[in-house]
Amino acid sequence: MTYIATFYTHFGALTFQREQKRQGLNAQMMPVPRALSASCGVCVRFAQEGEPQVEGATDLEGLYQEEKGGYRCVFQAE
Amino acid sequence: MKNVKNKKTLWMILTGLIIGAIAVLLVANGNPKNMGFCIACFIRDIAGGVGMHQAAIVQYIRPEIIGLVLGALIMSVAGKEFKAQGGSSPVTRFVLGFFVMVGALMFLGCPLRMVLRIAGGDLNAVVGLVGFVVGILAGIFCLNQGFSLRRTYEQSPLEGGMISAINVALLVLVVAAPPVIYFSTEGPGSMRAPLILALVAGLVVGALCQKTRLCMVGGIRDAVLFKDFYLLWGFIAIIVAALIGNLITGNFTLGFAGQPVAHTDGVWNALGMVLVGFASVLLGGCPLRQLILAGSGNSDSAVTVLGLFVGAAFCHNFKLAASAEGPTPNGKIAVIVGLVVVAVIAFVNIQKQKKNS
Numbered sequence: 001m002t003y004i005a006t007f008y009t010h011f012g013a014l015t016f017q018r019e020q021k022r023q024g025l026n027a028q029m030m031p032v033p034r035a036l037s038a039s040c041g042v043c044v045r046f047a048q049e050g051e052p053q054v055e056g057a058t059d060l061e062g063l064y065q066e067e068k069g070g071y072r073c074v075f076q077a078e
Numbered sequence: 079m080k081n082v083k084n085k086k087t088l089w090m091i092l093t094g095l096i097i098g099a100i101a102v103l104l105v106a107n108g109n110p111k112n113m114g115f116c117i118a119c120f121i122r123d124i125a126g127g128v129g130m131h132q133a134a135i136v137q138y139i140r141p142e143i144i145g146l147v148l149g150a151l152i153m154s155v156a157g158k159e160f161k162a163q164g165g166s167s168p169v170t171r172f173v174l175g176f177f178v179m180v181g182a183l184m185f186l187g188c189p190l191r192m193v194l195r196i197a198g199g200d201l202n203a204v205v206g207l208v209g210f211v212v213g214i215l216a217g218i219f220c221l222n223q224g225f226s227l228r229r230t231y232e233q234s235p236l237e238g239g240m241i242s243a244i245n246v247a248l249l250v251l252v253v254a255a256p257p258v259i260y261f262s263t264e265g266p267g268s269m270r271a272p273l274i275l276a277l278v279a280g281l282v283v284g285a286l287c288q289k290t291r292l293c294m295v296g297g298i299r300d301a302v303l304f305k306d307f308y309l310l311w312g313f314i315a316i317i318v319a320a321l322i323g324n325l326i327t328g329n330f331t332l333g334f335a336g337q338p339v340a341h342t343d344g345v346w347n348a349l350g351m352v353l354v355g356f357a358s359v360l361l362g363g364c365p366l367r368q369l370i371l372a373g374s375g376n377s378d379s380a381v382t383v384l385g386l387f388v389g390a391a392f393c394h395n396f397k398l399a400a401s402a403e404g405p406t407p408n409g410k411i412a413v414i415v416g417l418v419v420v421a422v423i424a425f426v427n428i429q430k431q432k433k434n435s
Contacts, residue, residue, distance in 0.1 A: 008229035015431045038159040
C-alpha cells in the first residue's frame with residue numbers, strides 16, 4: 001500500500017521522512033498533491049504493508065491511502 | 079497518475095502564458111514598462127495611495143492587488159477550499175514580510191516583476207535572479223536543518239476573510255476617490271491601466287494562481303529540493319509569453335542601462351533579491367503567493383501582506399527604496415540589517431527532532 005502523510009509544517013514532514021528511512025522504509029518528501037490541498041506544503045509518500053502507525057508524528061495533518069485515480073482519507077487531525 | 083501530472087503541468091504552462099500576456103496587456107494600457115504586475119511596487123503604491131508615505135510619484139490604490147486577493151477568495155470559495163487558518167508565528171511573519179519589501183524595493187521589484195523585467199530584456203534582473211536563487215538556497219539549507227515557524231490552527235471564517243474585507247474597502251476608496259486619498263500625477267504611480275481592466279486582470283490571475291498554486295519561490299525551491307519542476311513551468315511560461323508580447327509591442331530592449339524603473343548597481347540588485355529569496359522561503363512563498371493564500375483564508379499570509387505594506391511605507395519614509403539613480407545609503411544599511419535579522423530568525427527557529435517521533 002502507498003500512503004501520503006501531510007503535515008502542518010515542513011519540519012514535521014522532514015522528521016517523519018527521516019524516521020521512516022531510519023526504519024528502512026522507502027519514504028519520499030514531495031509537494032502535497034493538488035487534489036489533497038490548495039496549500040503549498042510538503043508531504044511524505046511511503047509504502048507500507050497494513051495500516052501505518054503515525055500516532056505522535058510531529059505536526060501530522062492527515063494520512064491518505066493512494067487508490068486508483070485518487071486518495072482515501074485514513075486519518076485527519078482535528 | 080502520469081496523465082494527471084501532464085494535465086496539471088499543461089494547466090500551469092497555460093496559467094503562466096496567460097499571466098505573461100495579461101502583464102503585457104496592462105503595460106500596453108498604461109502600467110509602467112515591465113510592470114504589468116509587481117506585488118511589491120503595487121503594495122507600495124497602495125501604501126502611498128492611503129497616505130502612509132509621501133513619495134508623490136508612487137501613490138495609487140492599485141486595483142490589481144485587490145483583484146488578486148478577491149480572485150483567490152472567489153476561486154477558493156467556489157472550489158470549497160477556503161480555509162480560515164493561522165497562528166503560525168504571526169509577528170515573525172510580519173517582520174519577514176517587512177524585510178521582503180526592503181529587499182524588493184532595493185532591487186525595484188518582487189520576484190514576479192523580476193521575471194517580467196527579464197522578459198523585457200533588462201539584464202539587471204538576471205543579476206537579481208542570481209541573488210534570488212542564492213537566497214532561496216540559504217532558505218532551503220535552513221529548512222533541511224529543521225527550520226519551522228510552527229503549525230497553523232483553524233480560525234473563524236471572519237478572521238480568514240478579514241484581509242478580503244480590507245481589500246473591498248480599498249476598492250470602495252479607489253472607486254469613490256475621496257479627497258483624503260492620493261493619486262500620483264507623475265512618475266510610475268501616475269501610469270496606470272484603466273481601473274476596471276486592472277481589477278479584472280487581478281481577478282483572473284488571482285483565480286488562476288489559487289487553482290495552480292503558482293509561486294516564484296516555490297518553483298525554484300521544489301526544483302532544488304524534490305526535482306519537481308511543476309511550479310517552475312509557470313515561471314518559464316510567464317517569461318515566454320511576456321517576451322513574445324514585448325517583442326510584438328516594441329517594449330523589448332536588451333541591456334543594463336536605461337531600463338524602465340530599474341538601476342544598474344549589480345551588487346545591490348543581487349543582495350536585495352538574496353533578502354527576498356531567503357525570507358520568502360522561510361515564509362513558504364513569494365509575495366504573490368502570500369496574496370493568494372491570504373485571499374484563501376490564511377491569516378498568517380494576511381499578516382505577511384501587512385508586513386509588506388508597512389515595510390513599503392518605511393522604505394519611502396526612511397529613504398530605503400532605490401530609484402533609477404541607484405540604491406540609497408540608508409537602503410544599503412537596511413538590506414544588511416534585513417539579512418542579519420532573517421538569518422537570526424532562521425537560526426532561532428531551527429527545531430530539534432524528537433527521537434522516535
